[in-house]
Structures are given as C-alpha cells and as structure tokens.
Amino acid sequence: AQSVTQLGSHVSVSEGALVLLRCNYSSSVPPYLFWYVQYPNQGLQLLLKYTSAATLVKGINGFEAEFKKSETSFHLTEPSAHMSDAAEYFCAVSHSGGGADGLTFGKGTHLIIQP
Amino acid sequence: KAGVTQTPRYLIKTRGQQVTLSCSPISGHRSVSWYQQTPGQGLQFLFEYFSETQRNKGNFPGRFSGRQFSNSRSEMNVSTLELGDSALYLCASSLSAGVQETQYFGPGTRLLVL
Numbered sequence: 001a002q003s004v005t006q007l008g009s010h011v012s013v014s015e016g017a018l019v020l021l022r023c024n025y026s027s028s029v030p031p032y033l034f035w036y037v038q039y040p041n042q043g044l045q046l047l048l049k050y051t052s053a054a055t056l057v058k059g060i061n062g063f064e065a066e067f068k069k070s071e072t073s074f075h076l077t078e079p080s081a082h083m084s085d086a087a088e089y090f091c092a093v094s095h096s097g098g099g100a101d102g103l104t105f106g107k108g109t110h111l112i113i114q115p
Numbered sequence: 116k117a118g119v120t121q122t123p124r125y126l127i128k129t130r131g132q133q134v135t136l137s138c139s140p141i142s143g144h145r146s147v148s149w150y151q152q153t154p155g156q157g158l159q160f161l162f163e164y165f166s167e168t169q170r171n172k173g174n175f176p177g178r179f180s181g182r183q184f185s186n187s188r189s190e191m192n193v194s195t196l197e198l199g200d201s202a203l204y205l206c207a208s209s210l211s212a213g214v215q216e217t218q219y220f221g222p223g224t225r226l227l228v229l
Contacts, residue, residue: 032215043119043205043220051215090158094215102148102160102173103218 002027002093006106014114019078021109023065023091026072032094033074034103035065039087047089050074061085086113116142119208119221127227133194136224140187140208147189148218149181152203161204164189165212193226201228 007022025031032051036044048059055067065076074091088110092103120139128134140147149161160173164183181191187208193200203225207218 034217036220041222043222044207046217046219049215049217092158102150102163102171103158104160105158107157 002031002104004091004093004104004106006089006091006109008109009107010110010112012112012114013081015083016080019076019081019085019111021076021089021091021111023074023076023106024072025074025091025093027093033065033067034092034094035059035063035074035076036090036092036105037087038090038108044090047076081111081113083113083115086111119206119219121204121206121221121224123224124222125225125227127229128196129229130196130198132196133192134196134226135190135192136204136206136226138189138191138206138208138221140189140206141219144208144210144219145187146209146212146216147183147187148207148209149189149191150205150207151175152205152223153201158205161191163212170212196228198228201226 003026005024034049035047038044047063048057050057050067058064063078065074067074088108090108091106122137146165148163150158152158162172163170167183178194183189203223205220205223207220209216209218
C-alpha cells in the first residue's frame with residue numbers, strides 16, 4: 001500500500017521568508033507525486049507534479065519540489081512567501097495501478113503567513 | 116476551457132435520505148474520480164470512472180455509488196444518509212486513467228446531513 005506523510009499540520013512563516021512543506025511517501029514502485037493547494041471553500045489546484053522526468057520540479061506561483069528517492073521525500077519550497085500563499089497544501093501519490101486506485105493524499109499542511 | 120463543474124455547491128439533507136451529486140468534467144476528459152474530504156479523515160478516494168465503467172472503488176460502503184454517462188459527465192449517489200456523510204465531495208477529471216495523468220478538481224459539493 002502506498003502512503004503519504006506530511007510533517008506538520010500547521011506551518012507559520014513570515015512574509016518574504018522561505019516556505020518549506022515536508023512530504024514523505026512510501027511506495028513499492030516508482031511513484032508519481034503531486035502537490036495541490038486548496039484555498040478556503042474551493043477545490044484543489046495543482047501546483048506541480050513529479051513524473052520521473054527530472055528530480056527538481058518547478059510549479060506555479062514560484063513553488064518547486066525536489067524528489068529524493070533515498071529519503072523518500074518530495075518537499076515543497078517557495079523562496080519568498082506571499083500573503084496570498086496562505087492555504088492548505090496537500091501532497092499526494094498516484095498508485096502504480098494508475099488512476100484506478102485514485103490519489104492517496106497526506107493529511108495536509110495549513111500554511112500561515114505572518115505579516 | 117471551462118474547468119470541472121459540480122452541482123449543487125451546497126446541500127442539506129436529513130438522515131435516511133438519499134442524495135445525488137453531479138460532476139461535469141473538462142471538455143475532452145474521459146476519466147472522472149470522486150473524493151470525500153472531512154476534517155477527521157482528510158481526502159479519501161471514493162471511485163473512478165473511465166468510459167462509463169467503474170475502474171476501482173475506495174473503501175466505502177455500498178451506500179456510495181456512482182455512474183458515468185456517454186458524455187463523461189458523472190453522478191454519485193449516497194443512499195440512507197448518515198451524519199458521518201457530512202463532507203465536501205470533490206470530483207476530479209483527467210484526460211485518461213493513466214498513472215501519470217493529472218487530475219483537475221472541481222470546487223466540490225458541501226453536503227450537510229442533519
């Protein structure tokens with residue numbers, strides 16, 4: 001079974017500071033990994049995804065994530081936090097069986113931006 | 116291109132009733148997945164449809180069912196509602212059902228069961 005662990009249910013950073021949201025996965029086969037963001041009362045928006053083409057993945061809004069197989073991690077970073085980044089962030093892994101088993105999500109990390 | 120749409124956006128039902136939620140995927144997308152989001156359990160996979168066939172189902176009771184139409188639109192039904200069914204139900208569409216396909220999510224239907 002595949003699983004995702006997001007360390008820290010809440011992360012608080014100052015505006016302009018580095019954002020680091022942690023995600024570790026377990027998978028018996030090479031995974032496909034995703035980061036989604038959810039703003040209040042909205043659905044999920046894809047930030048970026050890893051599909052084995054490159055270990056450093058760049059996404060929208062300045063976010064990027066690095067796949068580290070040795071650490072089974074896929075941490076999300078943004079060099080400079082903006083107030084508009086305040087939201088819930090979800091890391092997800094796609095099952096080897098394809099979309100048939102759906103995405104497995106972490107519990108989410110609530111990002112708080114301090115002015 | 117229009118995104119994934121879900122109707123209704125909000126719904127209030129009472130225990131024992133049934134409910135049907137609708138999802139229209141992005142034009143050209145043939146795969147539709149459904150997820151339940153609750154504060155306690157987080158995001159959980161319900162089922163996925165591709166070309167009108169249910170490909171797999173998550174760990175939910177048989178009260179949860181769905182279907183997909185020839186135009187890829189999908190509906191999910193929950194019968195005999197329980198208080199614990201109160202949740203945000205999210206629909207996601209993708210071009211196909213491949214492992215690396217990106218799922219695009221709709222805004223969700225928030226269901227409250229009283």
